[in-house]
Amino acid sequence: MREEKKKRRVVFYQLALLHEDPERTRALELIKRQRDAPSLLSLNDALELHHAIQFVEHRAFPSSASEEEQAELLQTRGVMNRELSKYFLGLGAANFSSALDGLEREYMMSLVDLLLRYKSPQNMHKGQVVEELTAVGVPLWMLLSSKKFVEVYDAALRILLLAEPSQAEIWIQKRLVHEASDRSFLPPSLTDEDVQAWLNAYIQSERAHLNLVQVIAEAPNEMKSIVTKKIRLAAKRRAEELGEALLEDESAVVSRIAFGAAIDQLTPMKRRWEQKADGTVILHLGEKHLLKTLENLAVIENFASTLQFMEGAWLWMPSYKSELSALHQLGIDGVKAYLRGPGFERKDALTSLGLSLYHSFLEQNGVVLEEVLAWFFNNYLADEFGAAGFHYSPPTPGSSWLEKIRHLAPEMEGIAQQFTLFCQENEIDRELFEIGSGDFNWGSIPSLRANKYLIGTPKSDCNLLMWLLFNDQSGLTYISEVVSESSFERLVNTLDVAFEDLNPFVESRLQPLLDHELLSVEDGILRFPYPEQILVLHDLYAKEGVPLYRYSGSLERAAVALTSKGLLVPTSRLMTLAESHYFEYWLNKNIFSDGPELRNKYSHGNNPDPSRIAEHRADYFLLLRLMVSLALKIRDDFIYRDIA
Incomplete structure (x- = not known):
């Protein structure tokens, strides 16, 4: 088993589709070996073969592979998939636990998918399957990321979730947290009463997170049938308690600006x-x-x-x-x-x-x-x-x-x-x-003034352009140790940045700015050909509304030009959206x-x-x-x- 863990196995990943990768060669060599000696000795062997087949499925052949070799490999897929089917259909209550021993972490998600594809393991209680998977380290979030797995193992996952109050964070993150990732699925059998008991247990648990308890206390009215007034009040009181404890904790970093x-x-x-x-x-x-x-x-x-x-x-x-x-x-x-x-x-x-x-x-x-x-x-x-x-x-x-x-x-x-x-x-x-x-x-x-403000046109490139220009997380603020700024706009306005000094990643991110004529290359140096348009976009980025009614001259012309490009659209309201909010x-x-x-x-x-x-x-x-x-x-x- 130790030797198997040390062995470098084939893993399919998306980057292999973009570059000539040695992994392609290793994958195709594995398929050839498996074709000559078809028996699969372990679960890791089966999963590695599945990953190798993905290179063939995506036509990710090494440059050295001839057209004949490629055609031969494509024909081999059926044989290899039948080997996989044979292996997974042979898993059951008697050997599933031992098969999982030494499961490689990078194969865990593939295992979940293949268990569903081949309806494996055979004749085994679903609760035991879930228990065995989590016992070898398959994370709960991974199981919940498959909608089909959640549907098939509904009852078992419900029991597993409700057994631990801290798991309520999954429901809180999915249903109550602002802009949370919606990549997980919850068991269909989970009832409102389950969730209410779950939330109450979480609120009072030692592992309750202050921010998440606060989120429960501030649940929107649409959730009141589940997050009742009593639950919100309990969360409010618990949040106050956790907040006081945090202030008393000398090891905690707490801002106390007066x-x-x-x-x-x-x-x-x-x-x-x-x-x-x-x-x-x-x-x-x-x-x-x-x-x-x-x-x-x-x-x-x-x-x-x-x-x-x-x-x-x-x-x-x-x-x-x-x-x-x-x-x-x-x-x-x-x-x-x-x-x-x-x-x-x-x-x-x-x-x-x-x-x-x-x-x-x-x-x-x-x-x-x-x-x-x-x-x-x-x-x-x-x-x-x-x-x-x-x-x-x-x-x-x-x-x-x-x-x-x-x-x-x-x-x-x-x-x-x-x-x-x-x-x-x-x-x-x-x-x-x-x-x-x-x-x-x-x-x-409303406003007394027509077209008082300009805002970003929905579904346009406006938000992307502002993010590239002004956000410090745009990836465009650093060229080298001596050439960097807090934003790309400041970088271009304060330094002479040569286009040839940019790496390919930065070049590709600049394309939207070039397409909308907000950026140009003059004598090899990056420039803003229409600086007033940059100022207008900065007003929108900073305050979420361009005050067209206060503009005149070149600024007004710049705002009109951005509107003509389809990036901005007028609105006639007394307040900007940020102000009314x-x-x-x-x-x-x-x-x-x-x-x-x-x-x-x-x-x-x-x-x-x-x-x-x-x-x-x-x-x-x-x-x-x-x-x-x-x-x-x-x-x-x-x-x-x-x-x-």
Whole structure:
């Protein structure tokens, strides 16, 4: 047996189809030997022959093989396959276990396929077959990767899965994890009751993984018949328990970055960031600037610039895919999770703290932010833009945080619906508005401006091109130890990269950029012939929406050119998809399952505990931040409405 394990056996793999590989010669020599001495002495011999036959099936002959030899080998296939059939049909309860002894790992998947093909082993209980296979190291995932194997060995696999709580991770990964690989199949006999018991056992097990328990707690509503409220609550409590244990574990690497906000009474500036030695990030707001800008409109503008709620044409706070690190993208998130990384947490903390601090500062100086918002909608839009008919009622002064939330949430949605009606009718007819508009989602709010944003054309090369240009995992960022950059776009713009220095792998990946005339070779050097088109695509990559309404000159022409190529398509919405998803995440579970669901949490049908004052205050400021953000987006839309 030891000699057999040391022996280098023939293995068929896809790379052998692409290159002249010595494995081809070894495979064909094996077939010739087997033809002359047809008996198969072991399971490994049979599986090796099967792999050798694959070279013939795929016409992967060595260059030295003549046409006559090739024809002869093709004719030999039938004889070899009959030898395989004879061997596998001879496997049964008496010899299956001994045949598996010494099974080569690289042959395991082939074994599963051939057992099904030849309906082998004969006269053996299916539970014993599965037990014998797993005993010699055939991994469970490999068995589950074959749909036919799962169907044939249904009951045996169900028993095996349910016997171990940790195996529930297979179901969690398949049904609840965002963008999980769907290469495994589950036994058809597995019932909802099985899964519920399985999940409960997993949640309480010592091997429960914090991220996966969190995924269970945030299961989408479509799964509520299986992942019940009780299961989600148990998972939520267990996740909190595991999280606390992780923080107490001194050997664990846990990020503990803190954030703060302060009024700077000395420095004449709008805003500055400070990062302390311990990693704490402080937002400083300049008191002198804030005192000079206490008028209503100046307060609104301070949120856009001083508190950085806006970054150019976009809201600053949403989670943008471009900000997610490769490591974070490999993490575990729920199937309907709002993907967010450290960058989102930083922006969230700083804008929350900044809003709370600025709110208090304004009150100390006789300005009530809620009344400023009422002025903005009830007066400013009509006086500045002729948009009469908006109505916003601020929360009553002195009301509790809970009462303020219950007032603000429907008011905010009402403003969004009023703006929608104004876009459609160019006025707000109160009777028409009060009839109602049915279901509402934040991504459907229209814009006053036609073709406001450009987004990637579905099923086009747009996403591929942006990934090649800007992603640090594109494989195009490294040419040599002295020629590398964080992205291919930076590589070309900062260095003179010679086309002849590229290896064949990199050359092949550049073809889409060359095909779309985004890249060219000038005097042997890689260049961007239309650099403005690269800038437009970078805006789309970074913020998931190109603000065509703010472009002019060469940038506008570049955006139009990309649209003509079929890479971009216009849309007329108040917000980009990333911005509307930000609202959806905080307010409801229409799209994401892991948000705080503030709209429904405080609806009048629910009864939040009135004693949880700190929680209600924090939630109120979350809603107030969204309300201010909505006001900023609406103002931006009106400003650019009539600009050609």
